[in-house]
Amino acid sequence: MTELTPAEVAMFRQIMAVAAILWTLLIIYIGYLDSKVRSLDERLK
Amino acid sequence: MKFQRKQAVILLAVLWAVVLYAMYQVLFSLGPLSEELLRFEGDPMRHGYKIFFFSMQAAAITYIAFAVVLVGSVVYLRTKNLKWDTIASSSAKVGIVFTTILLVNGAIFSNVGWGAYWNWDPRQTTSLFLWFILAAYLSLRTAVDNIETRARLSAVLGIFGFVGVPLTHISSTIWVSNHPQLYNTAQSSGFSLDKSGLTLFMILMTSFLILYIYMLWLTYKIETQNQIYQNILRGEQ
Numbered sequence: 001m002t003e004l005t006p007a008e009v010a011m012f013r014q015i016m017a018v019a020a021i022l023w024t025l026l027i028i029y030i031g032y033l034d035s036k037v038r039s040l041d042e043r044l045k
Numbered sequence: 046m047k048f049q050r051k052q053a054v055i056l057l058a059v060l061w062a063v064v065l066y067a068m069y070q071v072l073f074s075l076g077p078l079s080e081e082l083l084r085f086e087g088d089p090m091r092h093g094y095k096i097f098f099f100s101m102q103a104a105a106i107t108y109i110a111f112a113v114v115l116v117g118s119v120v121y122l123r124t125k126n127l128k129w130d131t132i133a134s135s136s137a138k139v140g141i142v143f144t145t146i147l148l149v150n151g152a153i154f155s156n157v158g159w160g161a162y163w164n165w166d167p168r169q170t171t172s173l174f175l176w177f178i179l180a181a182y183l184s185l186r187t188a189v190d191n192i193e194t195r196a197r198l199s200a201v202l203g204i205f206g207f208v209g210v211p212l213t214h215i216s217s218t219i220w221v222s223n224h225p226q227l228y229n230t231a232q233s234s235g236f237s238l239d240k241s242g243l244t245l246f247m248i249l250m251t252s253f254l255i256l257y258i259y260m261l262w263l264t265y266k267i268e269t270q271n272q273i274y275q276n277i278l279r280g281e282q
């Protein structure tokens with residue numbers, strides 16, 4: 001692990017938290033869309 | 046080979062974990078920019094350069110999305126097969142998402158590096174130009190009702206719109222630009238990645254590429270289902 005100052009660690013933790021939340025939301029949304037697409041596929045058949 | 050639900054869930058879970066791991070490594074394990082590359086004492090680029098790991102991927106996927114629009118448009122005009130028009134429009138829809146990410150990343154990088162979110166840098170401006178091309182493409186599609194006319198007009202715009210991609214790529218070399226040069230040119234900023242940095246870069250690039258392909262497939266399926274539904278409403282099926 002590289003040497004980071006306490007201020008840098010605190011800043012990166014905030015960035016990581018925001019990025020992790022946004023990324024998780026995106027993945028969940030894609031999973032939801034996938035599920036909707038598949039169920040619509042079944043109904044259209 | 047069908048893309049089953051279980052495979053989709055596994056793919057999403059792996060993508061989620063891999064990108065989070067790579068983000069963590071970029072932030073906490075990658076070293077700062079070397080001292081000789083810093084412009085002054087306390088230069089925010091010391092760690093700010095790490096944004097490159099995300100803006101580069103967004104730029105690459107934007108270029109790929111434009112290329113898919115180009116190919117889909119050309120093949121549609123040659124074959125008149127609407128499937129290719131659907132591929133092109135799906136790529137435009139996904140591409141505008143990545144272009145937006147590119148613009149936001151670029152603005153953050155610009156603020157860290159040069160003190161303003163927007164300073165009309167050639168690379169920033171031409172990236173915005175790319176966003177406008179995709180927005181125009183999607184707007185055109187909503188304005189035309191006839192399916193064949195819409196496909197033909199979109200295809201022409203998709204082909205000419207691709208001009209923005211090489212223009213954006215060379216903008217920072219042909220015009221005076223703050224944007225760092227990534228290749229060995231006379232203007233090279235000297236920034237290069239070590240082995241761990243390169244590994245993380247390739248992991249993120251691969252992950253975002255897989256994400257683009259998955260979103261393209263999903264958007265294509267949605268568009269196809271929409272067309273089937275419209276045909277049912279018109280009584281053609």
